[in-house]
Amino acid sequence: MRGVQKVPRNFKELKPAYGFDDVSIAPGDITINPEMADLTTNFDGIKLEVPFLAAAMDAVVDPKFAIEMSRAGGLAVMNMDGLHTRYEDTTPIYEEIAAAPREEATVILQKIYSEPQKPELIATRVEEVKRGGGTAAVSFVPQNAKRMAPLAVEAGADMIVVQATVVTARHSSKSLKGLVFSELIKEIDVPILVGNTVSYEVTKELMQQGIHGVLVGVGPGSVCTSREVLGIGIPQVSATIECAAARDDFYKETGKYIPIITDGGIRTGGDVCKSFAAGANAVMIGSPFAKCEEAPAHGYHWGMATWHSSLPRGTRIKMGTEYSLHQLLYGPSSRTDGTLNLVGALQICMGYVGAENLREMNKARMVYAPAVKTEGKIYQAAGLGS
Template sequence: MAQIKELKHAYGFDDVAIAPGEITVNPEGVNTSFTLDEHEFDIPFMASAMDAVVNPSFAGELDRLGGVAVLNLDGLQTRYADTEEIYSDIASTPREEATVFLQKVYSQPMQDDLVARRVEEIKASGATCAVSVIPANTKRLAPIIKEAGAEILVVQSTVTTVKHISKSLRGLIFSELVESVGLPVLVGNTVSPDVTRQLMEQGVSGILVGVGPGAACTSREVLGIGVPQVTATIQTAFARDQYFEDTGRYVPIITDGGIRTGGDVCKSIAAGADAVMIGTPFAQSKEAPGLGFNWGMATPHSSLPRGTRIEVGTKASLEQILKGPSSLTDGTQNLVGALEISMGMVGASNVKEMHQAEMMIAPSIKTEGKIFQHAGLGS
C-alpha cells in the first residue's frame, strides 16, 4: 500500500538550549572525566583522526592536558617518513589546485613500517596511544598496531554499520576484531540508534556519532546524507542507555564533528555524549601540524571528493583553546572551563549527571537580545 514519506524534525547545536538547574554546583568541584574501558581521561575531549590535527607530538600535548588524540594511520603519517615538507606544500598550494594536490599526495602507498613507528613515537611521549584505520585496512593493520603497543583502536568511516553488503567473500566482523586485537575498539560513524545497539552487541568499547557535520567535510552536500548532531546524539545515547539496562555494560557515546564553541560541547554532553571529538578547533592550535589549514579525510578520494581544504588560521596554543585563559568572547577558547561552568549551572557534578539536564528547542537562543552584537558593535 502506497504511503506518503513523513519527515522527522531534527536539531543541531544552534536549535537548542540547556535549561538552568534547580541546584547549582561550584564549577571547581565538577568531575569532567570519562572512561574507555581501563583508560580514564581527565577531560572528555578527543582529537579527530585528521592529518591536519594530529601527529605524534600533538598527541603527547593533548595527553598532558588530560584528553586523547587519535592518529590517522591511513594518512600522511604512514605514507611519508618526513611529513614536514608535505604539510608545507599543502598549505602553500593555491585554493583552486588544493583538491588535486591532495589527491596526488595521498596516492602514495602506505608503509607498514611507518605504522609501527608512529605508534612507537606516541608511546615514547608517554601518551595513551589511540590510532584510527578505515575498515578496508583493519584486518591487515590490526596485528601491526597491536604489536607496536597501541592502546586504543578506532575503526572509522563516513557511515559504519554491522550489516554491510559487499561483493567481497567476507567483510570485517567487529566481534572477531574485538576478540583478536585485545584493545578497546571504538567504531563510527553512525547516527542511528539501531546501528548503535548492533555495534554495541559486537563488543565495541565506544561509538562515534556524526555524519557530515565537520567544518572540512562536504558529505552532506555531496551525498545529501546526515542527521543534525543534537538529535543524533540523543538517539544514540538512548540506545546506549537501553543497552546498559539490558546488559549492565556501559558503552560511551562520542559526539564527533560540528563542534566549534564551548556551548556546542555543553549541548553535546547534555544530549547524552560521554565525550566529544573535535577537529577544526584543534587544527587552529599552534601544536597542530596543518599550519593553519584543515581538510576532510575524504577530500583526497580519487573519484568523489567529500571534503575540502579550509584555511582556519592559527589562533592559540592547545592549552589556551582547552583551558584558557580566553582572550575571545565567542566561546572558541577555554572549552573545558565552559563545560565546568555549564555543569555547575545545571547542578551536574559529573558527566553522567549532565546527561539529565533539561534541554529545549530554542531557535532564537543565539539571536534573542543580541542586536548590537549582530550589528558588529560588540568588542
C-alpha cells in the same frame, strides 16, 4: 462526496531533527560550584581527565600533537590511513600542502595521498607517541582494520578506532569479506571505538558486537562536504540523543555501559555543553584543534575524503594559527564567542545545571529554542560588540 472512494496514501514521514543552534540547556533546580564538576570519562580502562578527543585527521594530529594532547588530559587519535603511513618524513608534505595554490589544492592532495601505504610505519608512529609519554590511539578505515590493527597493537597502541563516514554492524560487499567487529575484538586486547553512525539501531548493534565506544556524527564537520555531495546526515543534537538512548537501553539489558562520542560540528563551549546534555560521554573535535600552534598543518585543515580518487568530498581550508592547545582547552580566553576555554565552559555549565559528573550532565533538560542566540542581542546584531 458520495461515490468517491478514498485512496490510501503512504507518505514518507519527515521527522524534525535539531542541531546545536536549535536548542538550549535549561538551568537546573540546584547549582554547584564549577570546580566540583568531575569531567573524567573512561573507555574500558583508559581514563581521560577531560572528555575531549582530537579527530583522526592529518591536519590535526601527528605524534607530537598526540603527546601534547595526552599531557593536557585528553586523547588525540592519529590516522593510520593518511600521511603518517605513506611518508617517513611528513614535514615536507605538510609544507607542500600549505603552499599549494587554492585552485590546485584538491588535485595536489589527491596526488600526495596516492602514495602507497607502508605498514611498517604504523609501528614507527605508535612508538613515537609512546616514547613521548602519550596515549597511542590510532584509527583505520574498516577495510584496513583487520589487517593493520594487530600491527598497531603489537607496537604498543593503547586504543584502536575504526572509522568511516558511515559504519554499520553489517556491511555487504561483492568484492571482499566485510569486517566483523566481534572477530576483531577477539584478536586484539585494547579498547576499540567504532564510528560513525547516527541511529539507535546501528549503535545498539555495534554495542552487541562488543566494541568499547561509538562515534556519533555523519557530515557535520567544517571541512566535510558529505552532506552536500551525498545528501546524508542528521544534525548532531538529535543524532546524539538517539544514540544515547541506544546506549542506555543496552546498559539496562546487559549491565554494560558503552560510551558514545559526539564527533563533528563542535565550534564553541556552548556546542560542547549541548553535546553532553544530549547524552555524550566525550566529544571529538577537529577544526578548533587545527588552529592550535601545536597542530602540524601550518594553520590549514582538510577533510580526509578530499583525496578520494573518484569523488572528493572535502576541501582545504586556511584556518590560521590562533592559539595554543592549552588556551583552547583551559584558557585564558580573551574572546566572547565561546571558542576558547572549552573545559571551563563545560565546568561552568555543569555548575548551573547542578551536574557533579558527565552522566548527571546527560540528564540536563533541553528545549527547542531557535531564538536563543539572537533574543535580545540587538547590539551584537548591529556589530557593536567589541
